[in-house]
Amino acid sequence: MNAYSRPSVYRHFHRIAWLAAGLALCVIVFGAFVRLSNAGLSCPDWPTCYGRAAWPSAAQDVNDHAASAIRPFETHKAWREQVHRHLAATLGMLVLLLSLLAARKRRWGIAQILAAAALVGCGIPLYMHGEHMAASLLAIAGEAILLAAAMRWSNSDLARVAALTLAVIIFQALLGMWTVTWLLKPIVVMGHLLGGLTTFALLVWMAWRATDMPITLADARALRRWLIGGLCLLALQIALGGWVSANYAALSCGLDFPKCVGQWWPPTNFSEGFVLWRGVGVDYEGGVLDGASRIAIQMAHRMVAVVLAVYLLALAWRLLRTPSMRGWAVALALLVCGQVTLGILNVKLSLPLPIAVAHNAGAALLLFTLITLVARLRRPD
Structure with a gap:
């Protein structure tokens, strides 16, 4: 199949994909709210919250639950974490539906998707009863089924990308579980953020491909190279932003910008700041790094932000020279300027x-924006 031809999908597939993409955006934004309001460990058990499918309404409701010995109950935080989990679970069901629809014409396609989902589902009660390793192994087995299927299937009906998206969702569930089990370990928190945005990107790409609204340009190939370069830089910057957040390094420079603690280049410790694995059993809430290590993380985030902003503004200028792309150029430039402004305000305020x-x-x-253009650009036939 031509890489840009319309995929053969169920007639309402694009609507479900757009619904899932919209929900994924909500999960990302609400997840940021949970993380930044320090509510990530407000439900110390998973997937319940102090043993409840929703969340307790008062501290006396959790006195008899084992999780109350791990962390004191905070009503104003617990609902945030559990609502986020419910939103993520709903998103998972939508992605499962998309995977089933995409795989329905594949030999044993539906059986493979359901088998993977069943393995993950069986792991949840095991985890709740303390069998963490067994639960993880079942989820990994489900992942293996999906990845093997994705490697065999083509994308003529979006079966490959749908299976990959479901695999990412399952890995997201594992990361959510490990976030609680490993007490906000930075590599897990950062991975959870990246996984959420990866899910969103895959759903947006899938939705556009199913919608089939191409933008035809003679120099589409060159523009796609620009866009892919921008995506790589953006992924790096998002990862660094996640690392800043996970290590509580956002205010490591104080309220200084563009300087940091009154200096253009203060003392830093990059080797310590970018240690990815520090063992288990440590409560990372509030961060464990010293000032120089956190400053190193913050400075890396700022430096890559400059590179990314310059690159994306150059890309916007490149798009502006193409009459049919001027709207996208303006949107991209405004988003870049808005992000830079918000980043500065985060520090100053x-x-x-x-x-x-x-x-x-x-x-x-x-x-x-970048995924949309990658998905829609094509050369004339």
Whole structure:
């Protein structure tokens, strides 16, 4: 099949894909709200919250639950974490539906998708009863089935990307579980953020391909190279942003910008700041790094932000020279300027929650813009 031809999918597939993409954006933004309001460990058990499918309404409701010995109950935080979990679970069901629809014409396609989902489902009660290793192994087995199927299937009916998206969702569930089990370990928190945005990107790409609204340009190939370069830089910057957040390094430079603690280049410790694995059993809430290590993380984030902003503005200028792409050029330039402004305001205003959440949403919108153009651009036949 031509890489740009319309895939053969169920007639309402694109509507479900857009619904899932919209919900994924909500999960990302609400997840940022949960993380930045320090509510990530407010439900110390998983997937329940102090043994409840929803969340307790008062502290006395959890006195008899084992999780109450792990962390004191905070009503104003617990609902945030559990609502986020419910939104993520709903998204998972939508992605499962998309996978079933995409694989329905494949030999044993539906059986493979359901088998993977069943393995993951069987792992949940095991995890709740303390069998963490067994639960993880079942989820990994489900992942293996999906990845093997994706490697065999083509994308003529979007079966490959749908299976990959479901695999990412399952891995997201594992990361969510490990976030609680390993007490906000930075590599897990960062991976959870990247996984959410990867899910969003895959769903947006799938939705556009199913919608089939191409943008035909003679120099589409060159523009796609520009866009893929931008996506790589954006992914790096998002990862660094996740590392900043996971290590509580957002205000490591104080309220200084563009300087950091009054200096253009303060003492830093990159080797310590970018240690990815520090063992288990440590509570990472609030961060464990010293000032120089956190400053190193913050400075890396700022430096890559400059490179990314220059690159994307150059890309916007490149798009502006093509009459049919001027709207996208303006949108991209505005998003870049908005993200830079929000990043500066986060520092100068001491990380106010609405601005910090908006900064996360801005990253998702930048990702949406680049993925949209990659999915829609094609050369004339």
